[in-house]
Amino acid sequence: MLWVLFLLVAWGSAVVSCTRLCLAAVAAAQPMEAAAGPEPEGRALSLYEAAFLAGGERRVADLALVSMSRERRLLLAHTGWVTVVDPDGRDALERSVIAAIGPRGQSPVPPVRAALAAADPVRALADRLVAAGLAVPAGARANVADAVRQVRLACVVVLATGVTALLMVPPASGPGAALAWFALPLLLTASCLVIARVEVHPYSHWASPAGQQLLGRIDAPPRRPVAQRAGGGADAEHDDGELLTALAVHGPAALPDPALRAALRAHWGH
Numbered sequence: 001m002l003w004v005l006f007l008l009v010a011w012g013s014a015v016v017s018c019t020r021l022c023l024a025a026v027a028a029a030q031p032m033e034a035a036a037g038p039e040p041e042g043r044a045l046s047l048y049e050a051a052f053l054a055g056g057e058r059r060v061a062d063l064a065l066v067s068m069s070r071e072r073r074l075l076l077a078h079t080g081w082v083t084v085v086d087p088d089g090r091d092a093l094e095r096s097v098i099a100a101i102g103p104r105g106q107s108p109v110p111p112v113r114a115a116l117a118a119a120d121p122v123r124a125l126a127d128r129l130v131a132a133g134l135a136v137p138a139g140a141r142a143n144v145a146d147a148v149r150q151v152r153l154a155c156v157v158v159l160a161t162g163v164t165a166l167l168m169v170p171p172a173s174g175p176g177a178a179l180a181w182f183a184l185p186l187l188l189t190a191s192c193l194v195i196a197r198v199e200v201h202p203y204s205h206w207a208s209p210a211g212q213q214l215l216g217r218i219d220a221p222p223r224r225p226v227a228q229r230a231g232g233g234a235d236a237e238h239d240d241g242e243l244l245t246a247l248a249v250h251g252p253a254a255l256p257d258p259a260l261r262a263a264l265r266a267h268w269g270h
Contacts, residue, residue, distance in 0.1 A: 003165035007181050010158040014185035017154035018192045021147040025196075028140035045214050048093070051248035052125055053135060053207035053215050057117035060125065062264050063248050064097050064116065065109070069260070070240050078259040080109050080266020092121040109266050134211035141205070148196050155189040158182065218249055 047067075051059040065082060068074040073086035074097070084105040089095030093116075100115035101107045116122065129135035162182035169178050207215055246254035252264040 003168045003178055006161040006165040006168075007178075010161045010182060010185045013154040013157040014188045017147070017150040018188055021144070021151050021192055021196060024140075024143040024147040028136060028144050043214060045218065047244055047248045048125060049129060049134075050215060050218055050245070052122075052129060053211045054249050055251055056206045057122050057126070058113060059248065059251060060093075060122050061097075061113040061116040062252055063244065064093055065112070065264070066247055066255070066260060067244055068094060068097060070244070076109070076260060076263040078262040080263055082107060082109050082112055082263070093119075096121050109263055129211065134208055134214065135206055136208050148193070151189055151192050151196070155186065155193065158186045158189060162186070215249065218245065 045053070047063060048060055051063040055062075065074060065076060069076040069082075073084075073094075075083040075085055077083070082101060084098055084101055087098055087105070089098050096116055096119040097112070100112045100119070126135060126138070130137050162178075165178050165182065166175050169175050243255065252261050255261050255264075
């Protein structure tokens with residue numbers, strides 16, 4: 001009956017990991033429920049707020065870079081470098097962009113994005129959204145993500161110990177009893193992962209359920225053909241507004257300009 005020891009390991013891993021996931025999900029929901037007031041019917045998200053709720057600090061950095069590039073105050077090259085054209089930022093976030101690029105006025109995009117994601121204006125934006133109950137606190141996101149990874153690891157442990165135990169079961173006894181006992185912790189961990197995907201999944205990203213509700217009200221087409229762009233005036237401003245909204249909500253893949261997509265996809269050293 002040595003295989004019973006492996007069964008204890010399997011059950012221990014499953015129970016501990018699933019309990020931790022449940023506690024992390026409850027802890028993530030409580031601060032947001034306390035912060036959220038009545039449903040914000042008249043609340044409208046700014047572009048930077050939408051960018052944070054949809055993609056976090058990195059999405060805010062991408063939006064700032066593309067917004068300044070569209071206004072010809074930055075040059076974003078497809079090679080992954082950004083160059084300052086106008087060194088005068090119009091607000092704290094734009095000044096943080098210029099400071100992140102550095103005194104030489106030129107830098108690869110990845111370190112600029114990393115510095116901007118940690119800048120005070122972005123942290124202040126995140127704090128405001130968390131206080132309003134629209135964003136998930138960073139600690140809660142990390143706890144839930146770690147708990148989900150632990151449940152996945154426990155699922156692997158259950159499978160590994162189950163296979164090992166089956167090899168140790170005497171042929172005369174048959175594998176039926178061992179299979180039944182190991183099926184239970186496997187079912188427990190698999191069920192927790194499915195529930196986490198459906199119920200806990202919103203808490204693993206940036207937007208709380210209330211924030212996701214506001215994001216869902218934004219009409220942002222994922223792509224818009226470049227041929228439909230107007231040459232100037234109000235139409236051009238409207239097109240830029242749609243482009244930036246699509247970037248905020250859907251990310252760089254929504255940009256119609258391949259050069260901009262290449263610039264934002266650049267990795268360190270490009």
